[in-house]
Amino acid sequence: MRNRTFTALVFVSAFALIGATLLVKNEFYFQAAYTVLQFVVLATAWNILGGYTGYVNFGTAAFFAIGAYSTVVLYNAFKAPLPLSILAGTIVAGLAGLGVGYLTLRLRGVFFAIATLALSVVLYTFVVNWDYVGGARGAYVLAPREVPFGFSRYTHLLYAAMVLMAATALAVARAVETSKLGRGLAAIRDDELAAEASGVPTLRLKLVSTTLSGALMGMAGTTFPCYLSFVEPSSAFSLNYAVNSIAMPLIGGMMSWLGPLIGALLLGIVQQVVQVSVRSEWNLLIVGALLVVFVTLAPNGIMGWVSAWRRKRI
């Protein structure tokens, strides 16, 4: 399938999903879907760097928080409308991603991973001490009185925004994967020195990869303050984002855009369902146990499972 066709298909399905707001009354499903789709974006974004290029990013939460706090800054400055916040947060996080890209010049493997973790801590400290965005006491971002774009509820608007973001992330990931860029990234993943030697412009490709990945993660964070109305550093930098964005592609499969999508849907939905059906400490225990079971049962992710099964049939 050509990328243009794929993109068109993805966005048509996205609009169909948004159309559901007209039919389904119950808002809980949209809020749960919002959270799951947010993980689709994060997992897909992580996979562009982690899966395609082979650089493990521990700092998803930092990019997510950059997006969230750009929204807070713009809200405090002039109550910016949502589309502008999304755009701005995406750009800022993309620039941060570009900066991280230069780290790959010197740092590989675990050292790169730890460096992203360290960046995340440094950024966290910076936000905690930045009074304009509320510092440690947190910041309030109130929903506008009138819901724009003809939606009846603010939740619907945020859900629609997240659906479009997920569609964008998937379209970008698939485009990267099937392009010359994607083949270059795969060469870097397999053997960076060999790629360099055979004339692949490794640094430039890596910079594109970190920028795209960072921008998409930041994008997912831009609506976070609107969704919660209240952001504080510890919730924006939650460990959950870093770990889920790694675990989901792992469980789904890291070789194609479909893997993170499946992983995020599966793990995200399981987390949502378990939390509202098991009313005690056991809910966290079940999430932990399922995580262990999933990674052990599907060693190459669910996609790896599928392709192994296909091979057998042939």
Next chain:
Amino acid sequence: MEAASIELFVNAIVAGLLLGGFYAAVSVGISISFGMLDVVNIAHPAFIILGSYIAYTVNARFGFDPILTSVVLSPLFFALGLLLYRIYYLCFEKRGQESLRGLAFFFGVLFITEVTLVLIFGVDYVQARTAYTDATERIAGIDFPLRLVVPFFVSLAMVIGLQFFLTRTFFGRAVLAVAQDQLALRLMGVDPVRVKGLAFALSIATAGVAGALLIVILPVQPSIGREYIGLVFAVCVLGGMGSIWGTLVGALVLGTAESFTATFFGPSWAPAVSFGLLLATLAFRPAGLFGR
């Protein structure tokens, strides 16, 4: 400098070293599992908290010293480590899986350990009581709080012991070799899986002891382990992957940096200083201070 600020300065150094000693105990296990064996055990801090609770329970019931208890009970942790590695090996390493999958696995283990602690011990803050908990020695205007001094020396003993064990014994050298050349090890008639299992078990055993040190220093509740995840990896990488001396030096450097930031600038910036230091080290010496 006036006398008062000299005193402040020396106290900051002493407090930083004491703190660093504790950080070394918390991180040395990661230095073995992550640094030498390439097992990303993100659940290590959760096992530290498990160690804290076990030491606490024995201390509260029978009044035994928590640190002594943890040393006596370290075979238990060793066994737990053996078991955990066995599972990890069968599910991941045997199939040639890279350590990244292990990360998700250990994150699940972290959740499971945390909730198990909640279910068994409840969620209240607990802390062990010993004769040295509230005692402080003051020598020439410098404070030596025993609740930090005792863990400092225990940690030092543990780290030195590990270093000697790893460099002077056959098994220890085998562990170091596992990180470098598994094939050579096989040719020498040593099973690398067995060696890795024992080394991993050793790392979990240090978590048990570190947990006892923690509960002497601070009150603990089940989810507090997450606070230490960043720290343990930072110490391990700062000093140089898989170097025990490096871990000790890295821990002391971070402890001192934290203490100085807290004394002279603002404690709020301490994490930025510590992790900024880590970033700077990575930028100029990507393999860490003592890296090969």
Next chain:
Amino acid sequence: MKFRSMLAAALGAIAFSTTVAAQQPLKIGFGMSLTGALAGNGKAALIAMEQWRDDVNAKGGILGRKVEYVYYDDQTQPASVPALYTKLMDVDKVDIVVSGYGTAVIAPAIPVMMQRNMCFMTLFGLNPNGKFNYDKYFQIMPAGPQPGVGWTQSFFDVAMAMNPKPKTVAIVGADAEYPHNALDGARVHIKKHGLKIVYDKTYPPNTVDYAPIVRAIQATNPDLVYVASYPPDTAGMIRAANEVGLKTRMFGGGMVGLQYASLRTQLGPLLNGVVNYEMYAPEVSKKFPFLEKIIGKYQERAVKEGVDPLGYYLPPYAYAMMEVLGQAITATKGTDQAKLAEYIHKTTFDTVVGKVAFAKNGEWASSRVLMVQFGGIKGNSLDEWKGPGRITVLGPSEYKTGNVRAPFQDNRK
């Protein structure tokens, strides 16, 4: 399962319109932290709330309806809160909602309530409604109409009554939402009294050694040290003050954790001289006549579940929160949210924590944060704390049992 619960809800709606309404249980929904950093408070609150439910049901329920709880674990993750509350209202069809513990999980729930015009009783958030100004929001924490200011008032009232008057103050707290807000409140009083701030810093909550901080404070020689902290750092600061030999006239103020048995017994004699806020003290039990009834039962269950075995801090207020709602539902003869809010606004309630009336913004009409000083503690046993004798109530004046003993270090000889 989902179909069945939806069916049940639909049937419930039909039943409500007929006369069988009395048979339907009264469903109250909430999210509570049962795991994560605030689980200790969440579980303690849950025990007290269940106690209220059992007490009410033993007497035949409210308006003849049995009270039933629907609750979920928010894992101390604010991000999970909006979905949990939407589920409670849209899927579980609860009649009433109340909040979980703490500002971080209350604030994200308020917009959800505003959208559906739900009456919202909340449990111990420091002014989460400040920005929303929602007229159906109520807060059971007795911090008064200006929470940050009311929270810190007694500390500075007591301090300024000392002779000679203090001139300098150091303020310090953890980098989290509560301590920062408390320090903001403290700054209001400091400005009003013309005190000079000589130290004003915060620290990360996962700090291990607090001695460098206390030494830096000591280097500025403040007359007063106001601390706003969470349990682990409360213990750390008090130990550090002991180890460094802190010399100041008053030390403490906004330390969370000293209300619980665990920190009190762990710190023991180190607490002598510390000044701190409290919600209740056995020394003034005569002013809280109903309280002892629920504390006894709470303590039995708390020991079993591994939560705070004293329960003087949060549980009575969690119980009182439910009492206020229960009385309002009985009086308005139903769960019409607007009527409930209106009734709660205009009524003074009789509860286990005494008389409760609400200000226009939903906070308590007047502040009732006790400022106390610890003293005469000899050991680390829980028995020290079971009766009166270790606590002097310094203010507000109607609860006062004694004067502050200053300077701080003289209490420790």
